Amino acid sequence: MEKSCGPVWVIAEQIDCRILSVSFQLIGHGRKLAAALDTTVEAILLGHQMAEHPRQLFAAGGDRVYLGNDPELAVYQPEIYAEIIEKLAKEKQPEIILIGSTSMGRELAPLIAARLDTGLTAHCIDLVIDGNNVLESRIPAYGGLLSIICPDRRPQMATIAAGVFPNPEPDGNRTGDIIPIEVPKEIPQRIQTLKVVREEPEGMDLESATIVVAGGAGAGDPAGWRKIADLAQVLNAALGATRPTVDEGWAALETMIGQSGKMVSPELYIGVGLSGELQHMVGISGAKVMVAINNDAKSPVFEQVDYGIVDDCREFVPVFIEKIKAYREKLKTC
Amino acid sequence: MFKIVVCVKAVPDPKEACNIKIDPVTKTLMRCDVPMVLNPLDKYALEAALQFKEQFDAHISVLSMGPPEAGNIVKECLALGADQGFLLSDRAFAGADAFATAYTLAKGIEKIGPFDVVFCGMASSDGSTEWVGPEIATFLKIPVVTRITEIVEYNGQWWTVKAELENGYRLVRVQIPAVFTVTRALNTPRRLSFSGIIKARKKEITQWGIQQLGVSEASVGLKGSPSIVSTIATMDSRRKVEILEGKREEKAEQLVQRLANAGVL
Amino acid sequence: MIDFTLTEEQEMFRKAAQEFAETQVAPKVPEMEETGKVSLELVKAMAEAEMMALTIPEEYGGLGLGYTARLIALEEISKVSVAAGMMLQVFALGIEPILKYGTDAQKKKFLPGLATGERLAxxxxxxxxxxxxxxxxxxxxxxxxxxxxxxxxxxxxxxxxxxxxxxxxxxxxxxxxxxxxxxxxxxxxxxxxxxxxxxxxxxxxxxxxxxxxxxxxxxxxxxxxxxxxLGVALAAIGDVGRGGMVGCALGLQAACLDVSVKFANERILYGKPISRLQTIQNKLADMKIDLEAGRLLGYRAASMQDKGERSSNEFAVAKYFSTEAAQRAAKMASDIHGGYGCMEEYAVSRYMRDSFVLGPSAGTSDIMKVIIARWTLS
Structure with a gap:
C-alpha cells in the first residue's frame, strides 16, 4: 500500500500483561484518522510475556505492532520506554502518536514529545483530521472548545482519557506484522521502578455503571460525603468525585470524573454539591438524564443538566433518599 | 550547598476561574478581572523544598515565566521562605505552549547555575497538562518522576520516592539531579507569615529577558511553540434545565417522579 | 493625586491574615459562640501567627509594621470573627501605652513577652x-x-x-x-x-x-x-482603640455583604434569585457604599497614624461611621435573609448580635459625635 504520510501510532499500555481498554479505543479511533490520511495504524507494545497480545491489537484495528518483549520492560521504566520510542519514531516517522491519558501516559507522552521536538495536546475529547490533513485536537476550556493543531512539526501527539472513544468491535480475522524491538543496552539507568503496588478498586465500576452519583466540595465534610455515598448505594449507582473532594481525601483518585479522570456515559447522572466546572462536566457529557443538586442558583451546573434542585445537598439528599425508597416500596406493592 | 529550583506559575485564581469565558462573538477570552495567584500545586512544590531545607540546609531559587506582574507570586514564594527569585519576562515569551514554556524554564534553570533538584507542581490549574515538568527534565537531560506523593528516602545521589498510580503507587529510585512534579498528597504547605513577608524585603528577584537568557526569539513564546490554538468555538453543553421548586419534600418528590417518568430510576 | 492603593507588601499581609482567619479562626467560632469563653487555642494560634507583634518595634521582638498593617489584619480576622478581632485589638491597646510612654526598662521588660504572646495585654x-x-x-x-x-x-x-x-x-x-x-x-x-x-x-x-x-x-x-x-490612657484609646474598632467594624461590614450576596444569589423567589430584585439590590448597594466609605476613612486615618501624625479625630470619624455602618449592614443582611436571618445556623444572626457590641466599645457613637463636634468647632 502506498502511504501518503507516516503511520498513526498508538502507544499501547499494559498492566500485569493486560492491555488497557484505552489502548484499544485509541486504535479504533486511529483507524478513522488513518483512513482520512490514507495511512496505517501501528501500535507500540512494551512489556514482558506479551508474545500473544499483538493479536488483540490487530483485532482492534492495528496493522502492525512493534513489540518489545523483555523482562526489563515488564513495568513502565521511563528512561528505557522513552528511549525506545524516540529511536523508533525517528526511524519510522509516524504522522501521529496517540497515548492514553493514564499516569504512565501523562509522564511518557511529554518525555517523547520533548525528545522529538514536537507538540503535545492533553485532555482531548475529540480528534479529527482537518482540511489540510492536520490533526485537530479538540479540548474543552473556559466553557468553550479549543482546537489545537501542530502545523509544522511531526509527529503530532495527543493524550486521550479512557472512554472518550468507544471500544472497537474486535475483528478476530484481522492480522498484521509483528516487528520485535530490542532493548538497547546503553541506556542510562538513572531511574528505576522498584515496585508497583495496585489495590483492588472499591465500589462499583464507574465506566460501566448505568447510574452515576458524583459528589463535590458542597458535601462540606466527611459526614456530608457519606450522605452522598448513601444516595449512590440506594440507587445502586457508582460514586464519582471531583478534584476538590479527592484533594480533601473523601474520595479515591480512581473515582474522579472528568478531564484528568474518568469519562462516563450513564443513563442517569446526579451531581451533588458541585458547581459544574468544565473539567468535571466533560467527563459526563455522554449521560442521558442529568440532575444537579447545589445550593447556589447561579452555579454553572444548572445550565448543563435537565433537572435542578437549588438546596443544601446535605439537607436535601436524606429527604431524596427517603422518597426514592418510598417510590420503590410503591412499585413492589403495585 | 544543596541547590533547589522550584518552578512556579501565576494562574487565574481557581476560585474565580469559572468567570473566565469565551466571548461568543469575538471568540476571545474574557478574563473579567480574575486575579492572578500562585498555582495551588506549586505551593506543594515549594513546601517540599522548604522542608528539605529545614532538614538538611539548602538554597532555594524560585523560577517563573510570565508578565512582570508575575513578580508578585515570586515575591510570595520568597515570603514563604525561598531564598532568591527569578522571573523570565519578555514580550517574546508570550503565547508559549507547554513545550516552549519548558524550554524557556530549562534555559532559566541552566542560567541560575548548578542545581541538585527541581520541584514543580504536577500541573497548573489553568493549563493542567502536566507536560512542563517532564519536558524541562528532557531539555536538561535529567530524569523526572511525576506525581510524587512521598519522598521515602534521601540517600546522597539516590532518592527514593512514591508516585501516584491508578489504584496504587510506584516506588521509584532516581539519581539526582532530577525533576520531581508533586501532588497534594506530598505535604501540607505552610501559610504566609508576616515576618516572612518582612524577610522577603531583602530578597532579590532577578528578571531576565531573551537577551540575558541567550535564546532566540524563534525558540520561545508563540513562535517557539509547536502547537497553536487554531480555532476557539463556544461549546453548547447547555441543556434546558427545569428547576424544581417548592418545599424540600416537594422537590424530592417531584424529582423522583421526573426520573421515574424518564425511565432511569 | 493621592494613591489609595495598598502596596504589594500590604496586599500580601492581607492574604496572610485572610489565610490565618479562614484556617485558624473560623474553626473556633462555633465553640466560642456556644460557650462564650475565650478559645485558648485561638490565642495560641494568634501568637504563633505573630498577630500580637504587629505594632511592636523589631528591637523589642516585634514586627514593627505599624497601624495600616494592623488594620488589615483586624479587618480580615473580624470578617471571620468579630470576637477574635476585638480580643486582638485590645491586646494592642494594652501594649500601646508602654510603647508610647514606657521607659526603656519597661519596654525591655514587657514588650518581648507581649510580642510573642507569652504575656497578654x-x-x-x-x-x-x-x-x-x-x-x-x-x-x-x-x-x-x-x-x-x-x-x-x-x-x-x-x-x-x-x-x-x-x-x-x-x-x-x-x-x-x-x-x-x-x-x-x-x-x-x-x-x-x-x-x-x-x-x-x-x-x-x-x-x-x-x-x-x-x-x-x-x-x-x-x-x-x-x-x-490621663493623656497616656487617652492617647492609646484615641488612635489605637478607635482604630481597632474600625478594623472590627470593617470586617463585619464585609462579612455581612459577602453572606448577603451569596444568599441573594442562592435564594429563589418568583423563579429567579432574589439578587435580581431591585429592592434587594438596593440594600446590597447601600452595604457596598458603606464599606467603601468606611475603608477610605479607616485606612486614611491609619496611614496618618503610621506617619506619626495625630489621627484621633480622623479615627473618631472612621469609628463612628464604620461601627454605625456595621449595624446597618447587619440589619440589611438580616432583612435579606428573611426568616433564615433569625436562625442560629446562619451567620447573620451572629453578625446582628456582634454589631450591637461594636457601638459602645472604645467610645459610643454619641461620644464620637461629641469629639467630632469639638474638632469641627475648634
Missing amino acids: STAVTEATGGSDPTGIRSTYKKDGEDYILNGRKCFITNAHIADTITVLAKDDENPKAFSTFIMEKGMDGFKATHEENKVGMRGCNTGELAYENCRVPKENLVGVEGKG
Whole structure:
C-alpha cells in the first residue's frame, strides 16, 4: 500500500500483561484518522510475556505492532520506554502518536514529545483530521472548545482519557506484522521502578455503571460525603468525585470524573454539591438524564443538566433518599 | 550547598476561574478581572523544598515565566521562605505552549547555575497538562518522576520516592539531579507569615529577558511553540434545565417522579 | 493625586491574615459562640501567627509594621470573627501605652513577652462611674515609699481574665485632678479579675471586672509622668482603640455583604434569585457604599497614624461611621435573609448580635459625635 504520510501510532499500555481498554479505543479511533490520511495504524507494545497480545491489537484495528518483549520492560521504566520510542519514531516517522491519558501516559507522552521536538495536546475529547490533513485536537476550556493543531512539526501527539472513544468491535480475522524491538543496552539507568503496588478498586465500576452519583466540595465534610455515598448505594449507582473532594481525601483518585479522570456515559447522572466546572462536566457529557443538586442558583451546573434542585445537598439528599425508597416500596406493592 | 529550583506559575485564581469565558462573538477570552495567584500545586512544590531545607540546609531559587506582574507570586514564594527569585519576562515569551514554556524554564534553570533538584507542581490549574515538568527534565537531560506523593528516602545521589498510580503507587529510585512534579498528597504547605513577608524585603528577584537568557526569539513564546490554538468555538453543553421548586419534600418528590417518568430510576 | 492603593507588601499581609482567619479562626467560632469563653487555642494560634507583634518595634521582638498593617489584619480576622478581632485589638491597646510612654526598662521588660504572646495585654479605664468621661473614675493610688498603693474596681474590661499585663488608670488619692497610669500584672497581691460578663455578641471575647485592694505597685510600673496619666490612657484609646474598632467594624461590614450576596444569589423567589430584585439590590448597594466609605476613612486615618501624625479625630470619624455602618449592614443582611436571618445556623444572626457590641466599645457613637463636634468647632 502506498502511504501518503507516516503511520498513526498508538502507544499501547499494559498492566500485569493486560492491555488497557484505552489502548484499544485509541486504535479504533486511529483507524478513522488513518483512513482520512490514507495511512496505517501501528501500535507500540512494551512489556514482558506479551508474545500473544499483538493479536488483540490487530483485532482492534492495528496493522502492525512493534513489540518489545523483555523482562526489563515488564513495568513502565521511563528512561528505557522513552528511549525506545524516540529511536523508533525517528526511524519510522509516524504522522501521529496517540497515548492514553493514564499516569504512565501523562509522564511518557511529554518525555517523547520533548525528545522529538514536537507538540503535545492533553485532555482531548475529540480528534479529527482537518482540511489540510492536520490533526485537530479538540479540548474543552473556559466553557468553550479549543482546537489545537501542530502545523509544522511531526509527529503530532495527543493524550486521550479512557472512554472518550468507544471500544472497537474486535475483528478476530484481522492480522498484521509483528516487528520485535530490542532493548538497547546503553541506556542510562538513572531511574528505576522498584515496585508497583495496585489495590483492588472499591465500589462499583464507574465506566460501566448505568447510574452515576458524583459528589463535590458542597458535601462540606466527611459526614456530608457519606450522605452522598448513601444516595449512590440506594440507587445502586457508582460514586464519582471531583478534584476538590479527592484533594480533601473523601474520595479515591480512581473515582474522579472528568478531564484528568474518568469519562462516563450513564443513563442517569446526579451531581451533588458541585458547581459544574468544565473539567468535571466533560467527563459526563455522554449521560442521558442529568440532575444537579447545589445550593447556589447561579452555579454553572444548572445550565448543563435537565433537572435542578437549588438546596443544601446535605439537607436535601436524606429527604431524596427517603422518597426514592418510598417510590420503590410503591412499585413492589403495585 | 544543596541547590533547589522550584518552578512556579501565576494562574487565574481557581476560585474565580469559572468567570473566565469565551466571548461568543469575538471568540476571545474574557478574563473579567480574575486575579492572578500562585498555582495551588506549586505551593506543594515549594513546601517540599522548604522542608528539605529545614532538614538538611539548602538554597532555594524560585523560577517563573510570565508578565512582570508575575513578580508578585515570586515575591510570595520568597515570603514563604525561598531564598532568591527569578522571573523570565519578555514580550517574546508570550503565547508559549507547554513545550516552549519548558524550554524557556530549562534555559532559566541552566542560567541560575548548578542545581541538585527541581520541584514543580504536577500541573497548573489553568493549563493542567502536566507536560512542563517532564519536558524541562528532557531539555536538561535529567530524569523526572511525576506525581510524587512521598519522598521515602534521601540517600546522597539516590532518592527514593512514591508516585501516584491508578489504584496504587510506584516506588521509584532516581539519581539526582532530577525533576520531581508533586501532588497534594506530598505535604501540607505552610501559610504566609508576616515576618516572612518582612524577610522577603531583602530578597532579590532577578528578571531576565531573551537577551540575558541567550535564546532566540524563534525558540520561545508563540513562535517557539509547536502547537497553536487554531480555532476557539463556544461549546453548547447547555441543556434546558427545569428547576424544581417548592418545599424540600416537594422537590424530592417531584424529582423522583421526573426520573421515574424518564425511565432511569 | 493621592494613591489609595495598598502596596504589594500590604496586599500580601492581607492574604496572610485572610489565610490565618479562614484556617485558624473560623474553626473556633462555633465553640466560642456556644460557650462564650475565650478559645485558648485561638490565642495560641494568634501568637504563633505573630498577630500580637504587629505594632511592636523589631528591637523589642516585634514586627514593627505599624497601624495600616494592623488594620488589615483586624479587618480580615473580624470578617471571620468579630470576637477574635476585638480580643486582638485590645491586646494592642494594652501594649500601646508602654510603647508610647514606657521607659526603656519597661519596654525591655514587657514588650518581648507581649510580642510573642507569652504575656497578654489589656488596658483598663472604664469604671461604673465613668468610661466615656474618664475623669469620673474612682480608682485611687497613693504613694507609699517607693511604691504606689492602688484601690478600686474596673468594669467592662476586654481580656480582663486572660491578660497578664494591664495598663490601669487611677486618680491621685489626694488630688482629684491628677491621674496616673500603671502597669498591673497578674499575680500582684490584692489584684484579681472578678466578675465575667456574658455578652449578647462578640461571644468568645472575654469581658469582665478587675478589682484591686491595697495592691502594691512598684514605681517601675508607673507609665509616663505621675499625674499626667490621663493623656497616656487617652492617647492609646484615641488612635489605637478607635482604630481597632474600625478594623472590627470593617470586617463585619464585609462579612455581612459577602453572606448577603451569596444568599441573594442562592435564594429563589418568583423563579429567579432574589439578587435580581431591585429592592434587594438596593440594600446590597447601600452595604457596598458603606464599606467603601468606611475603608477610605479607616485606612486614611491609619496611614496618618503610621506617619506619626495625630489621627484621633480622623479615627473618631472612621469609628463612628464604620461601627454605625456595621449595624446597618447587619440589619440589611438580616432583612435579606428573611426568616433564615433569625436562625442560629446562619451567620447573620451572629453578625446582628456582634454589631450591637461594636457601638459602645472604645467610645459610643454619641461620644464620637461629641469629639467630632469639638474638632469641627475648634
